[in-house]
Amino acid sequence: MDGDFQFLFELVTNGILTGLMYSLVAVGFVLIYKSTDAINFAQGEFCMIAAIVVAGLLQLYDLPLIVALAGGLAFMLIFNWGLERVVLRPMIGRPIVAIIMATIGLALMFRGLGPLVFGAETQPINLPIPDDPVIWGPFFLIPIDMLGAGISLAFLAAFGWFFMKSRKGVAMRAVADSHQVSMAMGINVERYFALAWMLAGVVALLGGVVWGNAIGVDTQLAQLGLKVFPVVILGGLDSIIGVIVGGIIVGVVEALAAGYLDPIVGGGTKDFTPYVLMIIVLMIRPYGIFGKPIIERI
Amino acid sequence: MLVLNNIEVIYDGVILVLKGVSIEANEGRITTVLGANGAGKTTTLKAISGVLRTERGDVTRGSIEFKGQRIDRLRPHEVVKLGIVQVFEGRRxxxxxxxxxxxxxxxxxxxxxxxxxxxxxxxxxxxxxxxxxxxxxxxxxxxxxxxxxxxxxxxxxxPNMILLDEPSLGLAPMIVEEIFGIVQRLRAQENVTFLIVEQNATLALEFADFGYVMENGAVVLQGPAEELRGNADIKEFYLGMSGDEKRSFRDVKHYRRRKRWLG
Incomplete structure (x- = not known):
């Protein structure tokens, strides 16, 4: 195979894998948005907290990985349930902006508290998978990326099924559509809010562990939240398929920018090209590629 | 079946919207609540279904009972479980x-x-x-x-009971007839009790068994539908029939005076 083409091929495949790992984090935004109509800016911090807990259980108590993961899962479920109870439930019925500002406040708080409680040094999470790339025909793949992409696809498929086919998923979408009407239809709206936040906690754990393995666990991990924001906007805030496609696009664009633009300008384009793309998409389709346009009867 | 006992509703802790409303809806019947904009009809329905609290309104006095059970402290989804469901104004x-x-x-x-x-x-x-x-x-x-x-x-x-809020709003007369026809069939075949809020008094009194007229947050008139259809005030203010001859401007003033008496 031609060398240039080989290079492009590698960039694209790795971009796709990284992109799917972004999707795993991005779906947390979608879960909250689909049920509460608010954007949770603390999703990146959730990933950080989940990863810190898992890393802590691994390092400090020397627990086996599976136990540490279970511990992390339990922690995130309780943590997010409590958060919904204490901070977000009292805000039901308030303007969406108030809820969004509250999540920004939470995000900054966690980012400050994280190092204070757990220390600032980077902790590793070592999953029992090899670091060496796998060379498979023309593919040149990194195992953690493959694992992350696989987990991502599996969970996104599960969520997609949940929202489209299951009765609870339909009820959740009804709640997002109108809190008041859902209540009047006999749906316990608060319970669905709690469910959404707990699900967001679960994906935060997955995202936090996968990314923690890839880049190490410290407050930098919280940057993931903003990092995947173009993914969410590109795909549409309320679309699971959008998250997959948005993730792949962002991953590939980043990889191409790193491969072709960085050598010319001296580096750094990888970090902002997704945002450029996001702004362009916002201009053309404000609700994203797969998002719901606002239906208004005239 | 459903009894509203002298209920008072206050929004935001200060705005008195319902000033002692008593309404009864009997099983298997179609009961209608008539009245102009802002009379408190929709608020009455929201007080029953419990969604009032999401709009910062509260039943501060009186009670609402359904099959003998007090429901004015229940949350909306609990009210639905008991068999009352609200259809909102404007479809939603x-x-x-x-x-x-x-x-x-x-x-x-x-x-x-x-x-x-x-x-x-x-x-x-x-x-x-x-x-x-x-x-x-x-x-x-x-x-x-x-x-x-x-x-x-x-x-x-x-549901045992459907609260129907302005089903005729913004719809063609044919569709409205069709919907009211289905309401009658549901009552007959599914034994559903209806409480219907309407501005279109002609239509509502044609289908209903019993009617209430609300103004300024209070019930000002009530009676069996045929009786209301014959009532001179109802005819004049809600059905748009004003007796024999055309009225002069002086009589329009008279209309406003009468209206105040009603409220």
Whole structure:
């Protein structure tokens, strides 16, 4: 195979894998948005907290990985349930902006508290998978990326099924559509809010562990939240398929920018090209590629 | 079956909206509440269904009883479980869900999926038009279809009683007749009790058994529908019939004086 083409091929495949790992984090935004109509800016911090807990259980108590993961899962479920109870439930019925500002406040708080409680040094999470790339025909793949992409696809498929086919998923979408009407239809709206936040906690754990393995666990991990924001906007805030496609696009664009633009300008384009793309998409389709346009009867 | 006992509703802790409303809706009957904009009709329904609290309103005095049980402290989904469901003014379908998903959401409290499907088939027999359009996003349905969907969605929860808020709003007369026809069939075949809020008094009194007239947050007149149809004040103020000869401007003033007396 031609060398240039080989290079492009590698960039694209790795971009796709990284992109799917972004999707795993991005779906947390979608879960909250689909049920509460608010954007949770603390999703990146959730990933950080989940990863810190898992890393802590691994390092400090020397627990086996599976136990540490279970511990992390339990922690995130309780943590997010409590958060919904204490901070977000009292805000039901308030303007969406108030809820969004509250999540920004939470995000900054966690980012400050994280190092204070757990220390600032980077902790590793070592999953029992090899670091060496796998060379498979023309593919040149990194195992953690493959694992992350696989987990991502599996969970996104599960969520997609949940929202489209299951009765609870339909009820959740009804709640997002109108809190008041859902209540009047006999749906316990608060319970669905709690469910959404707990699900967001679960994906935060997955995202936090996968990314923690890839880049190490410290407050930098919280940057993931903003990092995947173009993914969410590109795909549409309320679309699971959008998250997959948005993730792949962002991953590939980043990889191409790193491969072709960085050598010319001296580096750094990888970090902002997704945002450029996001702004362009916002201009053309404000609700994203797969998002719901606002239906208004005239 | 449903008894509102001298209820008072206050919004935001200061705005008195209902000033002692007493209404009774008997089993198997169609009861209607008439009145102009701002009379408190919708607030009355919201007080019953419990969604009032999401609008920072509260029943501060009096009681609401359904089958002898007090419901004015219950949360909306608990009220639905007891068998009362509200159909909102202006349809309020879940615009981003398909017609069928709207029905699924409406049947949320029915725990058995088989029973939910059965209810859905029942709704489709009452509203064949919805069956045809089941996979269409509800926001793109016509106004009449949306109203039918809203009634069908309410039916999904197996209600004993449906609170219907302004079903005629913004719809063509033919569609309105059709919807009221279905209301009558539901009453006869499913034994559903209705409490209907309407501005279109002619129509409401044609279908209802008993009627109340509200003004300024209080009931000012009540009686069997045929009696109300014959009432001179109702005829003049709500049915648009004013006796024999044309009125002069002086009589219009007279109308306003009379109106104040009514309130």
């Amino acid at each position: 379908v879940f615009a981003n869900l398909t017609a069928e998903e709207n029905l699924i959401a409406g049947g949320h409290i029915v725990s058995s999926t088989a029973k939910m499907r059965e209810n859905m088939e029942k709704v489709y027999t009452y509203f064949p038009r919805i069956a045809e359009r089941r996979h269409v996003i509800a926001g793109y349905l016509s106004g009449g279809e949306q109203q039918m969907l809203a009634v069908g969605r309410a039916l999904m929860s197996d």
